Amino acid sequence: MGKSIVITSGKGGVGKTTTTANIGMALAILGRSVVLIDADIGLRNLDVVMGLENRIVYDLVDVVEDRCRLDQALIKDKRYRNLMLLPAAQTRDKTAVNQEQITKLVEGLRDEFDYVLIDSPAGIEQGFKNAIAGAQEAVIVTTPEVSAVRDADRIIGMLEAEGLNDPNVIINRIRKDMVKRGDMMDIDDMIEILAIGLLGIVPDDEDIIVSTNKGEPIVLNNKSRTGEAFRNIARRIEGEEIPLDNNGREKFVQKIKRMIGIS
Amino acid sequence: MTPFWRRSKETAKERLRLILIHDRIELSPGKMEELKDDLREVFKKHLNVKTEDFDISVSRKKDSMALEADIPLRDSR
Numbered sequence: 001m002g003k004s005i006v007i008t009s010g011k012g013g014v015g016k017t018t019t020t021a022n023i024g025m026a027l028a029i030l031g032r033s034v035v036l037i038d039a040d041i042g043l044r045n046l047d048v049v050m051g052l053e054n055r056i057v058y059d060l061v062d063v064v065e066d067r068c069r070l071d072q073a074l075i076k077d078k079r080y081r082n083l084m085l086l087p088a089a090q091t092r093d094k095t096a097v098n099q100e101q102i103t104k105l106v107e108g109l110r111d112e113f114d115y116v117l118i119d120s121p122a123g124i125e126q127g128f129k130n131a132i133a134g135a136q137e138a139v140i141v142t143t144p145e146v147s148a149v150r151d152a153d154r155i156i157g158m159l160e161a162e163g164l165n166d167p168n169v170i171i172n173r174i175r176k177d178m179v180k181r182g183d184m185m186d187i188d189d190m191i192e193i194l195a196i197g198l199l200g201i202v203p204d205d206e207d208i209i210v211s212t213n214k215g216e217p218i219v220l221n222n223k224s225r226t227g228e229a230f231r232n233i234a235r236r237i238e239g240e241e242i243p244l245d246n247n248g249r250e251k252f253v254q255k256i257k258r259m260i261g262i263s
Numbered sequence: 264m265t266p267f268w269r270r271s272k273e274t275a276k277e278r279l280r281l282i283l284i285h286d287r288i289e290l291s292p293g294k295m296e297e298l299k300d301d302l303r304e305v306f307k308k309h310l311n312v313k314t315e316d317f318d319i320s321v322s323r324k325k326d327s328m329a330l331e332a333d334i335p336l337r338d339s340r
Contacts, residue, residue, distance in 0.1 A: 146279050153283050182270025189276055193283065 006135035010151030012122030026234030028083035039131035051215020061089035094127035106134025168199035200233035
């Protein structure tokens with residue numbers, strides 16, 4: 001059985017969809033079979049970030065309402081054939097599905113894939129509840145801003161109430177220059193306040209916009225440091241221990257050690 | 264180098280701490296003032312309280328929150 005992980009945040013616009021796309025693709029690059037579920041019904045976007053928007057025929061609601069088989073709705077990624085996307089419906093809303101249906105769907109997918117990643121909508125209403133329904137683990141995406149951290153804290157409480165204990169956090173859009181001059185909360189500040197585990201740090205990077213323009217997740221770019229941050233997150237999900245430096249990258253010494261095979 | 268008390272991250276952290284305390288106990292700062300006023304009246308009914316110095320606050324203990332009250336009393340002697 002594979003593992004199901006929901007990517008959520010509370011606040012909108014912090015990078016949930018970009019994070020889901022990149023972690024999914026990074027796990028696929030590592031050779032795992034991965035399915036991404038876009039649970040943001042009515043505001044579908046994961047397809048666009050992945051560059052798969054032209055291939056959608058059926059969607060999640062079609063599957064749940066038995067208008068097609070699951071395998072007809074799954075879109076195979078053109079770059080990594082072990083990566084699939086189940087798109088959200090665009091013309092329906094969050095009430096088109098319920099928690100039982102999503103739980104059943106996720107359970108079924110766990111039989112066939114190593115990882116089921118669920119991209120949650122923003123908010124704390126039905127759509128969020130649907131998204132977390134079938135998840136065994138949760139990853140919270142936040143940015144170093146008061147509003148995003150506040151919402152993350154609220155989401156941690158709600159996840160725990162639903163039995164999703166010990167979520168991990170990804171801190172997105174860290175700006176080293178601002179942290180250095182004391183105008184942005186640093187990693188330690190945020191971890192202390194939220195009191196949860198850190199899965200990774202992703203720098204603020206304008207190349208993310210370029211990669212979204214093209215529909216090519218940044219992990220596909222081997223030279224990108226932001227891509228490296230996401231690749232490291234994927235490896236941590238796989239159980240590897242990769243220490244963090246302040247940019248979310250693997251420490252140089254560690255990297256050398258790993259390359260020559262002594263770590 | 265900006266002195267630490269003028270760095271905006273210190274302001275962010277302080278504000279966030281207070282916001283999260285109120286979020287977690289599900290009591291807004293305004294409601295907290297109402298509670299304080301009500302408590303002050305209750306104590307006044309039974310005790311000779313220095314009402315001007317009466318204060319309550321929420322503090323974070325290890326794994327829980329606690330409401331702490333500072334209730335200074337007038338000494339009649």
